[in-house]
Amino acid sequence: MNSLQALPALAAIVVSILLFIGGTIVLIGALGLLRLPTFYQRIHGPAIIISLGSGALLLASMVYFSVLQSRVVVHELVITAFIVMTAPVVSMLLMRAAVYRDMRAGKTNIDDPDGLFGEQPDTSTQHHQAP
Amino acid sequence: MTELLNLAVNFAFYSVLLAMLMTTARLLIGPAAHDRVLAMDTLWICAMLVCVLQGLRFSDQVYFEVAMLIAMIGFVSSLAITKFLMRGEIIE
Numbered sequence: 001m002n003s004l005q006a007l008p009a010l011a012a013i014v015v016s017i018l019l020f021i022g023g024t025i026v027l028i029g030a031l032g033l034l035r036l037p038t039f040y041q042r043i044h045g046p047a048i049i050i051s052l053g054s055g056a057l058l059l060a061s062m063v064y065f066s067v068l069q070s071r072v073v074v075h076e077l078v079i080t081a082f083i084v085m086t087a088p089v090v091s092m093l094l095m096r097a098a099v100y101r102d103m104r105a106g107k108t109n110i111d112d113p114d115g116l117f118g119e120q121p122d123t124s125t126q127h128h129q130a131p
Numbered sequence: 132m133t134e135l136l137n138l139a140v141n142f143a144f145y146s147v148l149l150a151m152l153m154t155t156a157r158l159l160i161g162p163a164a165h166d167r168v169l170a171m172d173t174l175w176i177c178a179m180l181v182c183v184l185q186g187l188r189f190s191d192q193v194y195f196e197v198a199m200l201i202a203m204i205g206f207v208s209s210l211a212i213t214k215f216l217m218r219g220e221i222i223e
Contacts, residue, residue, distance in 0.1 A: 002189055002190065002191070003188075003189065003190065004133060004137055004140065004187075004188055004190065005190050006132065007132065007136065007157055008132050008165070009132050012132040012133075012135060012136050013135070015136060015139065016135050016136055017138035017139075018142040019139035019140060019142065019187075020139055020142060020143070021186045022180075023142050023143035023144075023145075023146035023147065024146065024149045024176070025144055026143075026147050027146045027149060028151055028178065029150065029172050029173075030149070030150030030151075030153040030177075031152055031153060033153065033154060033157050033169070033170065033173060034153040034154075034156055034157050039163065039165060039166055039169075042157075042166065042169065043169060045173075046169060046172060046173040046176070047197075049150070049173060049176055049177070050176055053180070054179075054180060057143060057180055057183055057184065058183060060143075060187065061183050061186060061195075064187055065192070068190065073190070075195050075202075076183070076195065076198075077223060078199060079183075079195075079198055079199050079202055082199070082203065082206075083202060084204075086206040086210075089210070090172060090206060090209050090210055090213065090219055093170075093210065093213045093214065093217065094165060094168060094209075094213050097213050097216045097217040098163075098215060099163055100217055101163070101164075101165065115219050121148065123192075127185065130148070130179075
């Protein structure tokens with residue numbers, strides 16, 4: 001039992017589709033991490049790697065081992081539950097750390113700390129007139 | 132059908148490896164410390180996915196425990212460095 005076992009055709013197609021989807025999403029997420037200009041845009045790449053990429057690949061593993069052993073194998077749900085519990089905490093804390101560091105460095109415009117988006121139109125609804 | 136499964140596992144494996152290469156590039160470039168922490172966290176997740184894929188390729192359940200341990204330890208390290216960047220100390 002040390003190689004890729006043969007599955008019935010439907011299960012093999014389902015597992016293959018999940019593996020292709022997972023691999024593509026991990027590639028797209030890493031490309032986003034590498035190529036996007038600001039940190040607040042860059043954090044979206046790992047977010048989809050952790051949620052969709054890991055979800056698809058762990059689902060493929062669950063289906064494969066379930067079909068192979070003819071019983072429902074849900075060991076990988078433990079990993080999924082762990083990632084669901086911890087990944088949002090790390091992401092939120094990392095974003096807050098980035099905001100604090102930008103504010104400490106004296107950048108007052110948190111929405112656009114690197115000045116990439118230029119002058120935006122004033123869409124505020126409250127215009128205070130001096131008495 | 133085994134060729135399709137083989138192709139799918141190889142594709143997923145090489146795309147995760149390519150993702151690790153790109154993440155290492157961000158780890159080296161990243162102009163700020165929080166960029167590097169983000170890249171490190173992504174490297175931990177990609178290492179876990181490599182273990183899951185090897186478990187699929189060798190049809191062995193032992194790789195699942197390795198993947199679970201990697202997921203647990205990677206989270207703790209990212210959290211510690213992020214807390215340090217935010218506050219200056221880890222446990223106040």
